[in-house]
Amino acid sequence: MTTYVYPFSAGSMEQKDLLGGKGANLAEMTRMGLPVPPGFTITTEACRYFMHHGDIPAGLAEQIREQLIGVEESIGRRFGDPHEPLLVSVRSGAARSMPGMMETVLNVGLNDETVHGLAAMAGGDERFAMDSYRRLLQMFGRTVQDIDADLFEEVLDRQKAERGVATDVELSAADMERVVEEFKAIIRRETGADFPQDPHEQLHRSMLAVFRSWNAPRAIVFRNAERISHESGTAVNIGAMVFGNLDEDSATGVGFTRDPATGAPGIYGDFLVRAQGEDVVAGIRNTRSLPELEQVMPEVYAQLSGIMEQLEEHYRDLCDIEFTVESGTLWMLQTRVGKRTAAAAFRIAATLVEEGTISAEEALTRVSGAELTRLMFPHFAPDPGRRAIARGMNASPGAAVGPLAFTNEEAEAAQWDGTPAILVRRETNPDDLAGMIAAAGVLTARGGRTSHAAVVARGLGRTCVVGVEALEVDEADGVIRLNGEIAARRGDEISIDGTTGEVFLGAQPVEPSDVARYLSGEVTVEQAAAGEAGELVQAVHLLMGVADRVRRLRVRANADTPEDAARARDMGAEGIGLARTEHMFLGDRRPLVEALILAATPGERQVALDALLPLQRGDFLALMQEMGERPVTIRLLDPPLHEFLPDITELSVRIARAEEHEGATEHDLRLLDAVRRLHEQNPMLGLRGVRLGLSIPGLYGMQVRAILEAEALALADGGAPRVEIMIPLVSSVREVREIKQELLAVRDDVRRESGQDLTTTIGTMIELPRAALRADEIAQEAEFFSFGTNDLTQTTWGFSRDDVEAGFFFTYRDRGILLISPFESLDQFGVGELVRIGTERGRSTRPGLKVGVCGEHGGDPASIHFFHWAGLDYVSCSPFRVPVARLEAGRAALLEEEFTPQH
Ligand code: PEP
Ligand code: MG
Numbered sequence: 001m002t003t004y005v006y007p008f009s010a011g012s013m014e015q016k017d018l019l020g021g022k023g024a025n026l027a028e029m030t031r032m033g034l035p036v037p038p039g040f041t042i043t044t045e046a047c048r049y050f051m052h053h054g055d056i057p058a059g060l061a062e063q064i065r066e067q068l069i070g071v072e073e074s075i076g077r078r079f080g081d082p083h084e085p086l087l088v089s090v091r092s093g094a095a096r097s098m099p100g101m102m103e104t105v106l107n108v109g110l111n112d113e114t115v116h117g118l119a120a121m122a123g124g125d126e127r128f129a130m131d132s133y134r135r136l137l138q139m140f141g142r143t144v145q146d147i148d149a150d151l152f153e154e155v156l157d158r159q160k161a162e163r164g165v166a167t168d169v170e171l172s173a174a175d176m177e178r179v180v181e182e183f184k185a186i187i188r189r190e191t192g193a194d195f196p197q198d199p200h201e202q203l204h205r206s207m208l209a210v211f212r213s214w215n216a217p218r219a220i221v222f223r224n225a226e227r228i229s230h231e232s233g234t235a236v237n238i239g240a241m242v243f244g245n246l247d248e249d250s251a252t253g254v255g256f257t258r259d260p261a262t263g264a265p266g267i268y269g270d271f272l273v274r275a276q277g278e279d280v281v282a283g284i285r286n287t288r289s290l291p292e293l294e295q296v297m298p299e300v301y302a303q304l305s306g307i308m309e310q311l312e313e314h315y316r317d318l319c320d321i322e323f324t325v326e327s328g329t330l331w332m333l334q335t336r337v338g339k340r341t342a343a344a345a346f347r348i349a350a351t352l353v354e355e356g357t358i359s360a361e362e363a364l365t366r367v368s369g370a371e372l373t374r375l376m377f378p379h380f381a382p383d384p385g386r387r388a389i390a391r392g393m394n395a396s397p398g399a400a401v402g403p404l405a406f407t408n409e410e411a412e413a414a415q416w417d418g419t420p421a422i423l424v425r426r427e428t429n430p431d432d433l434a435g436m437i438a439a440a441g442v443l444t445a446r447g448g449r450t451s452h453a454a455v456v457a458r459g460l461g462r463t464c465v466v467g468v469e470a471l472e473v474d475e476a477d478g479v480i481r482l483n484g485e486i487a488a489r490r491g492d493e494i495s496i497d498g499t500t501g502e503v504f505l506g507a508q509p510v511e512p513s514d515v516a517r518y519l520s521g522e523v524t525v526e527q528a529a530a531g532e533a534g535e536l537v538q539a540v541h542l543l544m545g546v547a548d549r550v551r552r553l554r555v556r557a558n559a560d561t562p563e564d565a566a567r568a569r570d571m572g573a574e575g576i577g578l579a580r581t582e583h584m585f586l587g588d589r590r591p592l593v594e595a596l597i598l599a600a601t602p603g604e605r606q607v608a609l610d611a612l613l614p615l616q617r618g619d620f621l622a623l624m625q626e627m628g629e630r631p632v633t634i635r636l637l638d639p640p641l642h643e644f645l646p647d648i649t650e651l652s653v654r655i656a657r658a659e660e661h662e663g664a665t666e667h668d669l670r671l672l673d674a675v676r677r678l679h680e681q682n683p684m685l686g687l688r689g690v691r692l693g694l695s696i697p698g699l700y701g702m703q704v705r706a707i708l709e710a711e712a713l714a715l716a717d718g719g720a721p722r723v724e725i726m727i728p729l730v731s732s733v734r735e736v737r738e739i740k741q742e743l744l745a746v747r748d749d750v751r752r753e754s755g756q757d758l759t760t761t762i763g764t765m766i767e768l769p770r771a772a773l774r775a776d777e778i779a780q781e782a783e784f785f786s787f788g789t790n791d792l793t794q795t796t797w798g799f800s801r802d803d804v805e806a807g808f809f810f811t812y813r814d815r816g817i818l819l820i821s822p823f824e825s826l827d828q829f830g831v832g833e834l835v836r837i838g839t840e841r842g843r844s845t846r847p848g849l850k851v852g853v854c855g856e857h858g859g860d861p862a863s864i865h866f867f868h869w870a871g872l873d874y875v876s877c878s879p880f881r882v883p884v885a886r887l888e889a890g891r892a893a894l895l896e897e898e899f900t901p902q903h
Contacts, residue, residue: 004046005063007070008039008239013315018043020235022093025335032314034307034332038074039088039239040067042207044095047233050211061204064238068203075240080199084121085114087132087241090206092213094234097336100430100452101222102234103143103213105206106276107136107241111197115180122246130176131168131245135276137183137195140202144209147190155182169274203238210236218430220816225437225460227825227862229903230816242331244324245276251297251325252277255290255304257312260320260340260458261394263347267291267305269321270448277322277333280448286467287448300330311335316357317366318348341397341458342371343536350539364546365894369861369884374398375540376516376883380497381509388502390482392443392468395454397499400441400463401507403491406475408435410490415439422494424480426473428453436462441496443503445471463498471503515540519883521570544883547890548572553867554874555885556631558854560584565626568879572886575631576623577786577876578726578854581703582639584619585612593644596699597678598670609702616706617713624714624721631722633786633854633876634707635765636700637692638728640683648675684791684800689729689765693739700727700739704746712754723760726786731770733777740781765854767791772838779845786876787835789855789863793822796831819903823856826863828901836870852876861888862902868892869899 011019011027019027023041030036042064049057068088072078077086087109092102110118110133119129141147159171159179171179187195196202213219214234223230244252253271258264269290272280280287294301304323307330311319320338324331340348349363358366379399380386405411405421412434414421420440425432427446436442436456441463444453448467457464472481478490488494488505495508514533517523518540528537556577557568565576585593592611599605623632646654651672655664680686693700707725714721725743730736743762751758764781766772767788775785794801801823812818826832835853842849852874857863859877864885867875869892877885892899 001059002045002057003063004043004057004060005067006041006043007067008036008041011041016095017232018045018235020044020093020095020237021097021336022091022334023235023237026237026239028314029311029332029335032310034310035330036332037240037242038071039237040064040071041093042236042238044233044235047211047214047235048231050208051214051233056208064203064207065200068238071238071240077240079109079203080111080114081117082113083117085109085117085199087114087118088203088238089241090203090210091237091239092210092234093237094214094228095232096226096228097339098219098222098226098228098234099339099456101213101219101433102216103210104278105136105139105143105202105209106278107132107139108202108206109199109241110136111195111199111202113197114199122243125173125247127171127173127176128243128246130173130180131171132243134176134180134183136202137180137187140195140206141183141187141190143213144205145187145191147186151186151190152183155179155186207236207238210234218433220814221433221437222430224813224816224819225433227819229819239333242324242326242329242333243276244272244326245274246326248274249297249325249328250274251293251300252280252323253287253290253293254280254320254322255308256318256320256338257308258318258344258348260318260338260344261397263318263340263344263351265351267308277324286446286469297325297328300325300328303330307332313357316352318344339458342367342374343397343533345371346375346539346543347536350535350542353542360542360546361550361894364543364550364887364890367543367887368891369864369888372515372540372884372887373881375536376513376519376880378510378512378516379499380495380504381511383508386504386508389487389505390468390470390503392465392471392501392503393448393454394497394499394501395451395466396442396457396462396464398441398463399495399497399499399508399510400439401493401495401510402440403493404480404488405435405439406473406478406490408432408438411435411438422496424471424473425453427451428456436460441465441498443468443471443494443496445469445473457498463496465496465498465501465503468503519544519571520567544572544887547887549890550893551886551889552893553864553872553885553889554852555882555889556633556852556854556874556876557879557882558858558876559623559879562622562626564879565623568882569627569630571879571882573630573879573882574874575633575722575876576627577633577852577858577874579623579632579634581616581619581635581637582643584616585637585644589615590644594671596696597641597645597674598667602697605696605698609698613702613706616703617710620707620710621713624710624723625719627721629720629722631724633724633726633763633852634703635726635728636690636703638689640678640680640686640688641692642675642678642680642683645675645678646671648672648679651675684794690727690735690739691729693727694735701742701746704743705750708747708750708758708760709754711758711760712750712756715756715758716754723758724784725760725762726784727762727764727782728788729767729791730764730778731768731774733774733781736764736778736781763850765791766838766842767855768795769834772834773841775838775841776845779842779849782842782849783846784850785838785842785852787838787851787853787855787872789826789831789835789853789857790823792834792855793827793831796834797822797827799823825860826857826866828863828866829903832866832870832901835867835872839870839872850874859885864888865892865895865899866901868896869901 008030013028016024019041090105115133119126138152142149251273255269270287322334349366352358402421415438423439424443444466493507495504518528525541556575557573558578559565560583596608658664761783763784765788854876858875859881
């Protein structure tokens with residue numbers, strides 16, 4: 001019989017996939033002997049079974065009963081006992097943390113009878129017992145029975161208004177009892193049945209609600225954003241309840257072992273006296289800072305800080321915790337390796353190396369390319385005259401500017417318009433996730449650094465300022481007010497600084513980050529270290545050094561101009577992996593290309609080619625000179641020719657207008673003829689790539705001559721260029737053979753004419769499935785391969801790369817068919833399989849064949865790990881992504897043993 005239920009005392013932190021993160025860490029803390037309320041975890045496997053079968057697996061109910069008896073014995077109270085009832089919490093916990101996305105039900109086990117037992121246990125505190133009961137009714141009603149949460153809130157608000165009080169805490173026992181009765185009436189009215197009095201039924205239904213919440217819309221949105229598989233399911237943790245709201249010696253809080261925003265050492269967090277956990281994170285009551293607990297409960301604080309130290313030592317990383325103090329006794333409710341900002345990730349990793357806790361290599365595995373990208377974002381330019389209109393807490397760093405949006409819809413519309421908004425809310429809750437994803441930044445009036453807004457924004461890398469207490473958010477009127485005065489209206493631009501917590505009116509100018517300036521070679525590490533972000537830059541320097549030392553993948557850049565090439569080199573590119581020659585055919589060169597296309601005779605064609613040759617030679621020479629001894633891969637012309645011709649409609653209109661007056665020119669009429677002739681239904685699958693080279697005599701020959709003459713000039717100039725010529729869009733070795741013959745003839749000519757010993761190699765792009773499958777044959781002719789994963793993705797999936805991301809991709813993503821666009825991150829099982837096959841077959845013919853990738857995926861972290869695993873020699877990406885690629889290539893080398901292809 002499968003074991004679906006594990007007591008906390010039986011698991012460990014290694015079992016996250018089975019027990020979920022929360023369950024595995026509760027088990028680990030239990031093993032460490034820390035004070036964890038007894039409990040057990042229902043596995044993710046049970047959830048998956050439920051998702052597939054719509055029912056729970058055989059044996060689960062019995063296993064739960066058995067474990068419940070264990071909890072009863074260890075705590076000395078029985079579930080459903082009218083005198084001394086055991087109450088439990090039912091919490092979700094997936095393998096990867098999804099904060100606030102799924103459901104929790106607390107105080108399970110309370111009913112009309114046990115509520116009095118609870119009061120007796122609490123020294124006759126009826127108010128506390130009734131408050132606990134109303135919380136159960138509210139959570140059960142909302143979560144398990146899908147009742148509108150506002151119905152419950154309205155009752156509470158009405159009760160407070162009647163009593164003339166502002167907070168729940170001021171309501172009496174009798175008030176709470178009335179609230180309980182009204183809540184029960186809501187449940188009866190909305191569901192047609194009474195609130196279930198049987199504790200076992202409550203538990204069972206709460207568990208099912210947690211299972212179901214895995215597929216709640218907001219959870220799906222979150223997993224899409226975080227690229228978490230929809231298959232894995234959540235575990236459910238059932239633990240004995242402890243009460244942070246029992247009396248004045250009770251409290252609840254959350255904390256971090258270091259500052260998760262900056263990485264600075266020192267205990268960090270929030271707590272509330274006489275409260276339950278959700279009061280802290282919901283951001284409804286303004287919390288107190290954790291170090292203040294020392295004054296309120298000195299002994300508890302000493303114990304807690306000791307435990308936090310122990311946890312950090314044990315996990316060898318920043319940990320976050322949730323705890324509750326019940327009548328002076330401390331209980332640990334959760335821990336995990338804590339989320340942090342990108343800056344904190346780098347600083348903490350480097351500090352742990354300095355402290356001797358972890359090796360430099362391990363430190364590199366603790367940071368990511370996505371985090372490095374965030375550090376390269378700009379910040380506000382210093383301006384002594386600038387005045388903040390308000391200040392809150394710096395919850396997630398960065399500089400964000402955008403129009404004010406109040407709702408998800410507004411934020412999404414702004415993103416669609418290309419000007420991402422600042423989402424402003426009183427406080428956020430999980431339903432605001434879509435708006436937070438779409439926004440450039442998030443601003444809230446309530447909540448602390450551990451509020452929902454802060455935690456989620458940090459995870460998403462959104463700039464965030466929380467707890468601007470002076471701020472009043474009036475969604476109905478579409479305004480924000482400060483001290484009663486309207487400060488800005490819907491759509492007005494505002495700026496928020498997530499590093500300082502400041503809020504400004506208008507779009508404030510931003511400037512590059514110190515990390516970006518250091519990584520682009522603009523300043524040295526010493527210069528940068530003297531600045532504000534000194535420690536951060538030093539941490540980046542340390543970890544980039546490790547990455548460059550351990551990586552096996554070389555990193556090149558896609559660059560077509562000398563300026564791009566210089567930028568790429570400054571960012572650490574070790575060569576150019578793709579110079580697209582089509583960009584050299586635009587601008588004032590267009591008439592020459594037109595002349596080539598319009599040429600009616602070989603003579604006319606040659607005139608056009610002769611005009612292009614010296615220009616191309618100059619282009620190539622400049623690239624080679626910029627890159628010195630680094631390899632430069634130049635791709636022969638690839639795009640469909642109509643891209644160089646005028647738009648058919650515009651041209652037709654021009655001709656029609658001209659006919660009405662002086663008559664159309666001969667040139668325009670010939671152009672129209674060519675545009676019509678070259679028009680294709682699917683130009684991406686039409687006359688492009690090597691097909692152009694084979695169809696237009698002399699075109700590739702001219703380009704190759706220009707490349708080789710440039711190489712000869714560079715050599716004559718004392719340089720040592722390393723030039724690679726690449727043929728695009730091949731599918732058959734015969735295409736390569738034909739073109740190569742022509743190219744070799746030109747090479748012989750240029751060698752003879754220049755007297756230089758040219759070393760140019762000739763290779764192919766592999767960007768069509770047939771090329772990958774026939775790679776063994778193609779490698780007979782090609783001296784290197786470069787995977788064009790943009791076209792390979794397009795042709796493997798049959799998705800048009802120009803249309804898919806604007807069209808049905810969102811449907812696919814929302815339905816979980818795709819987690820992320822395959823044009824952004826490599827489809828490792830499909831397109832990746834072709835990369836693997838192509839590499840293997842190519843090398844079977846030509847051992848040691850150099851293989852790279854130059855599609856967009858070359859700069860995508862997850863894809864880079866795949867390319868390392870597949871044994872590629874290099875990745876090539878846009879210049880700005882080169883540092884990220886270097887970092888991830890280093891991580892890929894360190895993490896290779898754990899790698900398996902991912903969806
Ligand atoms: C590719 O297809 O991946 C590629 C690099 O070529 P392009 O994007 O220019 O078609
Ligand atoms: Mg391509």
